[in-house]
Amino acid sequence: MRLSDDSKIKLIRKVPLFSRLSKKGLEEVAKIADEIDFREGKVITKEGARGHEFVVILEGSAEVQKNGRRVNTLGSGDFLGEIALVTKQPRTATVTTTKPTRALVISDRDFLTLLKRSPEVSQGIVQAMGERLAPELS
Numbered sequence: 001m002r003l004s005d006d007s008k009i010k011l012i013r014k015v016p017l018f019s020r021l022s023k024k025g026l027e028e029v030a031k032i033a034d035e036i037d038f039r040e041g042k043v044i045t046k047e048g049a050r051g052h053e054f055v056v057i058l059e060g061s062a063e064v065q066k067n068g069r070r071v072n073t074l075g076s077g078d079f080l081g082e083i084a085l086v087t088k089q090p091r092t093a094t095v096t097t098t099k100p101t102r103a104l105v106i107s108d109r110d111f112l113t114l115l116k117r118s119p120e121v122s123q124g125i126v127q128a129m130g131e132r133l134a135p136e137l138s
Contacts, residue, residue, distance in 0.1 A: 003058065005030055008104060011056050017082040020124040020131075028118055032110040038101045044080070047094040051084025052108050060101025065094045073098070085111045086125065 003011075008030040012018050018029055035058070038044065044055055044062060056079040064072040064080075071093065074080065080095055085108055115122045 002035055003104075008033055011058070011077065011104060014077065015054075015056065015079050015082055017054075017085070017125060017128050020127045021121060022124070025118065025121045025124055028114055028121055029106070029111075032114055033104040033106050036103055036105045038097045038103065040097055040099050040101075042097045042101070044095045044097065044103075045091045045093065047092065048090050050088065051081050051091050054081040054085050054106045054108075054111070055079060055095075056104040058102045058104060060097060060099050060103075062095050062097045062101060065096070066092065084108060086129065 005027065009023070009026045012026055012029050012033065013021075018026060021029065033056075038060070045051065047066065057074055057076055059076055062074045063070055064074060074095065081091075083089060084091070085106065115125065
């Protein structure tokens, strides 16, 4: 069963990168979020590779590995790759599904297009990133 737009918005709102967006801004982000089904054993991100998408896990699970060691397990509601949407930094971990997994996926290309056409979304993202970086800069 596919998510309604309201359900997508509720999930997206929980992501710190999108926390400052209005309902309208969240709706715009939800429109570019695709639901994707991943088979068990699918590598979603590869450590050291360039990130091209942001992922919110809807159902299923995935294992996070750094330097070949398991460091975390992700499940429903967890997300990864949000910084890949706004930076060119390489992935810091490999994430592999451990069972069939359904996820919302936003590509960097769609996201950058949205930023160009929506000043409100751009401003909200900048504010959220500033808030996340502020403690590190003190």
